[in-house]
Amino acid sequence: MQSFPALRAGTLALACVLAPATHAVATDLLTGIPRLACEATLCLSSGLRPNECSPSLDHYFDIKKYSKHGLDWSATADARRSFLSQCPASTDQGMPERIDAISRGAGKCDPDYLNRTYADTAYKWRKHEFGGDSGQTVYEVHPLPTVTLDQLPTYCVVYNDHSWTHELSVRYVGRPTMGGHWVKVEDYDAAQAKWDADHGGIWASGWNFSLTDPRHRADH
Template sequence: MKKTLLPFFIFGAISSVNALNLETLTGDTKLSCEALLCLASPIKPPECGPALARYFGIDARHWSDVITKRRNFLNLCPTDDQKDPELSKYKNEILVNLDGECSTDSLNKRIEKTILRTETICTSNGAGNGSTCKDVSYYGYRINPQLTNSCKLLASSKYTDYHLKYTCNSKFYEKKDWDNGYELKEISQEIYNALPVSQREQGEKLTPISYVEFVRLPANKRKQEGFRKYYRIDIGYYQKIVIKKDCWINEK
């Protein structure tokens, strides 16, 4: 691990080990000290990979045994935590109970899914044979706005640099919009023409009409969706509104 990547706020917490000469350590002792430093920040440089893999790779049949093994591993790093209750808490209570890594990258990968609405869709079985109906659920997606338990634990220590903030709204987006990475806002043709090409999109605009109006339209100007739902096909003008997905940041 490079010296310049070590979080400055934990330098003073290491006693018999000179934090600026961490390269002189070897094996699990070095990995233990690196884990203490890397877990203190939501920004994880690539050099943290081996230490974090070693730490979260500690396993046992029972969770209590995992905690014991983690505590033993972390205590390989010769920190002077007996004189510092906060450091002892960070090492022996907070870190050992993490159920996963906490980083802005991992938080921004936690996609939450919910049912936006449920519609009953009916289709005709033919003349005189009635119709068949079924309930169809439509889902919405967003980046989860809640911190994980690990992030809450880490943010509670004075030896960490966790000042996490959620910068997106709490809206759930339709699956199609979420997959596309943008939603469509209907606008006038005049505004549409003034937009950059990258922000424009044309598409079908379905206007509800009566059955009488429906049968009078040519086939390419009308559409039926579901049972007794009739529409006129118009041209819609839309602006692409990018869906922000890098919602979590760490405020300095």
């Protein structure tokens, strides 16, 4: 992966760093939408987003398309792709693919979005039997907030793993049935160690874990 380009005099560095050096145009020589498009492409290629990124990112994320059912993600991605394509470097080798990956993934592949969108409930439970075979079964059940998606969607894999992307990766901590969730890759080791400590030992001993309430299964 390439390093995030250095900042210069309060502006983002050369627009030509966005692609192979076929453009000798600096972002500080661009104005209006082309400048915002170049800066947004650069900023959205990294998890490192300084204050200089704010105007272009505000413009990018303000682009939203709606249908009668609410936010239309497909149309929104198309509109955002169209905006990024107004950067002069957007037609250089590899850039159309990069812009497509950004438009599909930016804002939808960070831990906050993944944890919110795929939030669900898991269950920690065990059975108590009273009176032998003909007796009563009582379930002790504890709901657990969890995130059921533990593999990145394809569009996130493309966005995170692009050869020009820098420090965007996220990783899944834990298990879907036991309160798993997404974190930034730099936070993974500490988060996984904490999850292991919190979800092992006595906490897990003698318990079952599932994504369905065992009492519902028992009713059928």
